[in-house]
Amino acid sequence: MDIVTKRLFLLSHCKGVSNQLLYKLYKIDPTLNIFYSLNDDEWTLYLNVKKDKVHAIKKEYNLIDFDSLYEKYIEHNISFVSLYDEKYPHLLKEISDPPPIMYYKGDISLAQRRHLISVVGTRYPTDYGKKALEHLLKPLIIDNWVIVSGMAKGIDTLGHETALHNGGKTIAVIAGGLFHIYPKQNIPLANVLMSSHLILSEHPPFTPPQKWHFPMRNRIISGLSEGTIIIQAKNRSGSLITAYQALEQNREVFAVPGSIFDECSSGTNELIQSGAKLVQNASHIIEELPINH
Incomplete structure (x- = not known):
């Protein structure tokens, strides 16, 4: 090294x-x-x-003690990649504050794939949100897009699971370190991702997740991807933070519209009003990213 x-x-x-x-x-x-x-x-x-x-x-x-830490990580199949390494995700290098070093478990080459799309949204999706997610993601997964999300409850988890159920690949960016998977209910999902997909963190493995880690984590989710899909988000939600970070990073933002009477859609509707792309099917996403397709 x-x-x-x-x-x-x-x-x-x-x-x-x-x-x-x-x-x-x-x-x-x-x-x-x-x-x-x-x-x-x-x-x-x-x-x-x-x-x-x-x-x-x-x-x-x-x-x-570098040697004992390094050995511990090797023992748990945890690797790390620095900003100047050729394995470092190339899209992430373009953001204004890329993590200088990232810890990961799984297949780091997934983060270098040509087509990565992130999906975020409410922790409590309705049936409409769940159907919208499957309707949008399934064609993208079949078209070999890698699904990126944050492994939170709700839309994040459904995004990862939809990729798995349809034979696709997925990347989770977590808020704490790799020895502190959160939420605990997603440990079985995390184990699958660590074995044949990818989990990334900008924090060393022993770092427990803190409240302020989550909005920081969101910039990596959007930074890894060509675009970000927002499915059901309230005003002032973490998903909107991800959306605005994506815009700052000069990435596309796709919002799923919802009922004006549904609080879960207030944030996504607001994004559309502010200029985000209203999406009703996967082709609406692909046509906005024609240069790299």
Whole structure:
């Protein structure tokens, strides 16, 4: 393993180093020698990190036992990929804040496929939402599109399961680390994905999911994909966060319309009003992505 990957690995395990800080360090100096060469005042000036925090980070960095962690991950078939690695998902590299290192279990080549589409939505879909999901995804899966989602309850889970039931491939991006699958009811699904599909996380495996991990995770879901389908989302829901992140990333957003009397469709209807593509069938999605098809 090269020295930069090892440094990314170790820094990502330091509690005081957020992924944003790690990305800033990497952008300033891709060798990460800067971690050693900056003095305390420069850490404050360039990175807004105070002296006591810098000392805590460096102390933690030097205490991490790389070999034992690495062996533990190998034992559990967990791998990692850094931003400059050729296996790193190429679409994800294009976003403004790609994770400098990602941990994964499964087939990383799925994230390099030509056609990835993400699907997100409510945790409590109605029959209409479930039917709409199958109606839209089944033709895409048959056409070899990889389904990307976040393995949450509801639409996310149904997206992964629809891919499995129709002989397709699927990728889950999770909020915590790979040793903390959430929700627990999806552990059997996660085991299937880890064996023959793909689960990705920007956090080291021992990291329990935190509330703020979920909106961060959403930028990876949209960033991996050519477009994002929103099926049933309330106003101010996590799915809308994903939709707006997709727009910021210059990706297509597809929204399934719903009844004006259904709270579950208020967010998707609002997206359509704001300019998202109203979709009624899979061809509405494919025709918006003609360049790469």
